[in-house]
Amino acid sequence: MKFSKMIEEMRTVRDYKKEPVSPNLIQEVMDAGKTAAGIAGGRNVSILFIDHGKEVFDQLSGKAGYYGKMVEAPHYLVITSKVFPNYLENSGYIMELMRLKSRELDLGTCWLSVEDEGTLREILGIGGEEKITAFAAIGHSYKGIFKHDMSKQSTRMGLEEIAFLKRWGSPCTLEDLEARGLTNIFYYTRLAPSWGNRQPWQFIIDKDRILLTIQKEEREDLRLDAGVVMLYFEKSAHDDGLPGNWKLDIPEDMKAIYGIPEDRTLVGYYSI
Template identity: 60%
Template sequence: MKFISLVEEMKTVRDYKKEPVDSSLIQKVIEAGNETRGIVKSQGASIVFIKNGKEVYSELSGKAGYYGKMIEAPHYLAIVSKPYPNFQENSGYIMEWIRLKAWEFGLGTCWLSMEDDVELKKKLDLEEDEVVTALIAIGHPYSGIFKTDISPKSGRMGVEDIVYLQNWENSCSVEYLDSRGLTNIFYYTKFAPSWGNKQPWRFIIDKEKVFLVVNKEQQKSMKIDAGIVMLYFEKASHEEGIIGKWRLDVEEVMGKRYHIPEDYELIGYYSI
């Protein structure tokens, strides 16, 4: 399935059927994550399947969840990694790709934030320098009549609200994006999930480069959110025929050049 079709269809799932997912289907999802190139070359990161969801749900209640509420699912998937340059961005990118492929295979998923990962580290028997960088619930969606959506409603900012031209003080018009064939790319990029669906990312177009900056307010999730939105931008660009790759080796001085506010961090750029 094309990326834009997945974006249009995919929903976050918070209610799951209790029966386990066939192991071959789970393996297909994991293989999709292992095969993606990510943003940078992975150095020791691994995708871990947590089979006994009922046990983990009990152990992580109050310590992980969606808006503070742990989601009960038959299984969970985690990305475990030792720290390396840009490992958090990489984890966000890979896990969101896993979510998209899971949806394509008929499964539902939900991002889970971790307030305290000590119990999960014990459960997975991790080494001292290993961390759980990303966690999702996964299973067959359940849509019974007695289930209700527990998530708050969230709107989406328009393309003109998230894109700047040449510097932070100059909003980019849709007309300009149309003239460069970029409107669809940013349209689908803005549907990238983020912590609290706050859309903490902004973009600055300067000639043949698109710079990504992310709000620092949610330090714990900032780089995961950056990785997720980089996936959306890259995949949407590829479908528009703009084949490129994110570069994260940016100089801090560029922040001043583009008048980026102090509460935002420059992450990297994509050549268009």
């Protein structure tokens, strides 16, 4: 399925059937994550599949979930990672890639936050020094008549709100995007999910590079959101015939050159 078509259909699923997912389907999802190169100069991650969903759900109430509410699912996916520069962005990128693969296989998923990592490690039996970076529910979505419809997409920023031209604060119009062949790419990039629909990202377009900034992280999951939007931009660009890749080694003076304010973090830039 074409990436643009897939992300238009992406939804967060919080109601699941109790029946387990076929091992073959789970393996396809896991393979999508395990074969991904990531975006931070090497994988350095492990992907865990949690089969006993009901038991984990009962134990994690109040310790993980979505807005403090644990989501019951037959299975869960967990990413653990070594700590290195951009390790959270890398984990967000890989987990969202697995969510997209799940959607392709007609499975539902939901990002979950980790409020108490120590307890989660104990419950899941995770040892070692790797950090738990990403956590998601996975299963067959349940659309019973007594369930509320949670499938509508949240509102998104307009195209003219998401990007600046050449320097922070300099407006980028629809005509500017169209002249550079970026309209479709940014249209689909803005559909990227973020925690609480915060949409913490904004871009700066300059010649052969497109810079990504996010709000200074009040909490670490903003950096997961950055990894997610990097995946959406990359896939949208490749779909639209614009090859390139993300560069995360940023020159020290780049933030000053582009006038990026102190309350923003410069994550990296997409090199065309």
